[in-house]
Amino acid sequence: xxxxxxxxxxxxxxxxxxxxxxxxxxxxxxxxxxxxxxxxxxxxxxxxxxxxxxxxxxxxxxxxxxxxxxxxxxxxxxxxxxxxxxxxxxxxxxxxxxxxxxxxxxxxxxxxxxxxxxxxxxxxxxxxxxxxxxxxxxxxxxxxxxxxxxxxxxxxxxxxxxxxxxxxxxxxxxxxxxxxxxxxxxxxxxxxxxxxxxxxxxxxxxxxxxxxxxxxxxxxxxxxxxxxxxxxxxxxxxxxxxxxxxxxxxxxxxxxxxxxxxxxxxxxxxxxxxxxxxxxxxxxxxxxxxxxxxxxxxxxxxxxxxxxxxxxxxxxxxxxxxxxxxxxxxxxxxxxxxxxxxxxxxxxxxxxxxxxxxxxxxxxxxxxxxxxxxxxxxxxxxx
Numbered sequence: 001x002x003x004x005x006x007x008x009x010x011x012x013x014x015x016x017x018x019x020x021x022x023x024x025x026x027x028x029x030x031x032x033x034x035x036x037x038x039x040x041x042x043x044x045x046x047x048x049x050x051x052x053x054x055x056x057x058x059x060x061x062x063x064x065x066x067x068x069x070x071x072x073x074x075x076x077x078x079x080x081x082x083x084x085x086x087x088x089x090x091x092x093x094x095x096x097x098x099x100x101x102x103x104x105x106x107x108x109x110x111x112x113x114x115x116x117x118x119x120x121x122x123x124x125x126x127x128x129x130x131x132x133x134x135x136x137x138x139x140x141x142x143x144x145x146x147x148x149x150x151x152x153x154x155x156x157x158x159x160x161x162x163x164x165x166x167x168x169x170x171x172x173x174x175x176x177x178x179x180x181x182x183x184x185x186x187x188x189x190x191x192x193x194x195x196x197x198x199x200x201x202x203x204x205x206x207x208x209x210x211x212x213x214x215x216x217x218x219x220x221x222x223x224x225x226x227x228x229x230x231x232x233x234x235x236x237x238x239x240x241x242x243x244x245x246x247x248x249x250x251x252x253x254x255x256x257x258x259x260x261x262x263x264x265x266x267x268x269x270x271x272x273x274x275x276x277x278x279x280x281x282x283x284x285x286x287x288x289x290x291x292x293x294x295x296x297x298x299x300x301x302x303x304x305x306x307x308x309x310x311x312x313x314x315x316x317x318x319x320x321x322x323x324x325x326x327x328x329x330x331x332x333x334x335x336x337x338x339x340x341x342x343x344x345x346x347x348x349x350x351x352x353x354x355x356x357x358x359x360x361x362x363x364x365x366x367x368x369x370x371x372x373x374x375x376x377x378x379x380x381x382x383x
Contacts, residue, residue, distance in 0.1 A: 031370060036085065037078050043101075043108045044073050047175055064143070068136050068164050069171075072115040075131055077381075079266075080114050080237045081107035082374055083259070087241025090367035091251055102180030106189065106244055109176035110237050113193075116168035117200055117232075123161045124208060125292045132283035137161035169197070181244055188243040192252075196236035203227030211319075216295035218304065222264070225297060229270070230263030234378070250362075257357030258371065265350035266378045268343050271296040273383065275331060276340070281383045287327035293319025298334065298343050305337030351379050 048070055055062040084107040094100050121127075122135035129135055134142065141157030149156070176193055177186060207224045210216045216224070238255040247255075273282055274289030275298060282288075289296060299318065303311045314333050317326065334340055354375060358368055 033082070036082065039104055040078060040081050040108055040111065041074070043104045044111065045070075047105070047108065047171070048073070051171065065160070065164060065167070068139065068160075069115075069168060071133070072119055072136060072164065072168060073111060076111070076114070077377075078111060079374070079378055080110040080233060083234050083237040083371075084110050084241040086367050086370045086374065087238035087247075087255060088245040089241075089370070090238070090255065090363040091242050091245035091247040093364070098180065103241070103244065105179035106176055106181070106240065107237075109172045109179070109193075110240065112168050112172035112175060113197065113200075113232070116165045116172060117204070119161055119165035119168065121204065123158060123165075124204070125294075127284075127288070127292065129284060135161075136164055176240075179244075185244045185246065189240050192236060192239040192243050196232050196240070199227050199236070200232045203229070203231075210295050211293055214293075214295075214315075214318075216300050218297060218300045221295055221297040221300045224295075225267045225271070226260075226264060229267040230260065233266055234263035235259035254357070254361035254363060258354050258361060261350040261357070262354040262375055262378060265347045265354065268297060268347050268350070269379050269381060271298045272340065272343055273381075275334060277383065283383070286324060287322060287330065290318060290327060290330050291320070291322050297346075298339050301339035301342050302334040302337040305339055305342075306333060310336075347379055351375060 048066065051069075052063075052066045055066065085103060088094075088103055088106075094103070118130060119136050122130055123137040127135045128138055133139075137157040137160065139157075140160035141153045144151075144153035144156040173193070176189065179186070181189075203224060203226075207228050210220060210224055235256055238259045239252050242251050242255055271289065271294075274284070274294065274296070275287055277284065277286075277288075279286050285291065289299075295318070299314070302314060306314065310333055314330060317330055322330070355372065358371055358375075361368075363371075
C-alpha cells in the first residue's frame with residue numbers, strides 16, 4: 001500500500017463517514033518494553049549530564065534551564081524511540097552491546113526532537129499543563145513572578161520556552177550524530193532526520209495558520225495532522241532506524257506503507273482524547289483541544305455534520321474559555337454530529353491498511369511481531 005493510496009483512502013473514508021540502569025539489553029533474548037524505556041531514560045540522563053558539565057560555567061540560570069530540559073524529556077510513551085528501534089531490527093539483528101548502545105542513543109534523539117516540539121507547541125497553543133505539570137513557559141513565568149524580577153513574566157516565560165525548545169532540537173541532532181555508528185550509517189539516517197524536522201516545523205506553521213484563519217475543511221485538517229504529527233511520530237522514526245541498519249529505498253517504502261497510515265490513526269486517536277479524554281489520565285484539562293480552538297479532523301467533521309445553527313455554536317465556542325458545562329455541551333454536539341463515530345471508523349480502517357502493508361513487507365519476522373504490538377498500543381490508548 002503506497003503513501004498516496006493511503007491518503008486517498010483516508011480522505012475517502014472521512015468523506016463517507018524492569019527498572020535498572022543498563023544502557024543495553026542485548027543478549028537477553030527478549031524485548032521488554034519497560035527495560036527499553038529504562039535504558040532509554042538512562043541514555044538521555046547521561047547525555048544531559050554531559051550537557052550540564054558543559055554549561056556549568058554559566059551558573060544558576062543554566063542549571064534551571066537544564067532542570068527544565070530534564071523534565072521535558074522525562075516520562076511519556078516513547079513511541080518514537082520504539083519505532084526507531086524496530087525500524088533498525090526490521091532490517092538487521094543486533095550484533096553486540098556496543099551496537100545496541102549506539103541504537104539507543106539514536107532512538108533517544110527522536111525523544112529529544114519530540115520534547116522540543118512539545119515545548120514549542122505548548123507555548124504556541126497557550127497550554128497551561130503538560131503531563132499534569134505546568135508547561136515550560138508557565139513554569140518559567142512562575143519563576144519570574146516568584147523572584148519579583150522586572151519586566152513581563154509572560155514574556156520571560158515565552159522567551160525561555162523558545163530557547164529551551166531550540167536547545168532540545170540542537171541536542172537531538174547532536175545525539176544522533178554522536179550515537180556511535182559510523183558515518184556510513186549516520187549519513188543516510190541524518191538525511192531522513194533532516195526531512196523529518198523540516199516536515200514538523202512546516203506542519204506546525206500550517207497548523208498555526210489554519211487556527212488563525214479559523215476554518216479548516218477535512219482535507220486541510222488531515223494535511224496538518226499528517227505533517228505536524230503522523231509522519232514524525234511513526235514513519236520517520238522507522239526510516240531513521242532502518243537507515244542506521246543499512247536499509248535502502250525499498251525497505252523505507254515498505255515501512256511507509258505500514259507507518260504512515262498508522263501515524264494518521266495515532267494522531268486521530270490523540271485528537272479524540274483532546275476532546276473526550278479523562279484529565280486524570282491525559283494530564284490535560286477536559287476538552288483541552290476545544291479550549292485551544294484546534295481545527296482537527298474531528299472538529300471539521302463535526303462542523304460538516306451539524307445543522308447551521310448548532311455548527312455555529314461549535315464554531316464560535318472554539319478557542320474560548322470554557323466551563324465544564326460548556327465542554328460537556330460541545331462534546332454532545334460532536335457526538336450528535338456523528339464525527340466521533342466517523343473518526344473511530346477511520347482509525348480502524350487506517351489500522352487495517354497499516355497491518356495489511358506490514359504482512360506483505362519483506363521485513364524480519366521478529367520486527368513484524370513487535371510492530372503489530374506497537375500498532376495496537378499506538379491506536380488503542382487512553383492517554
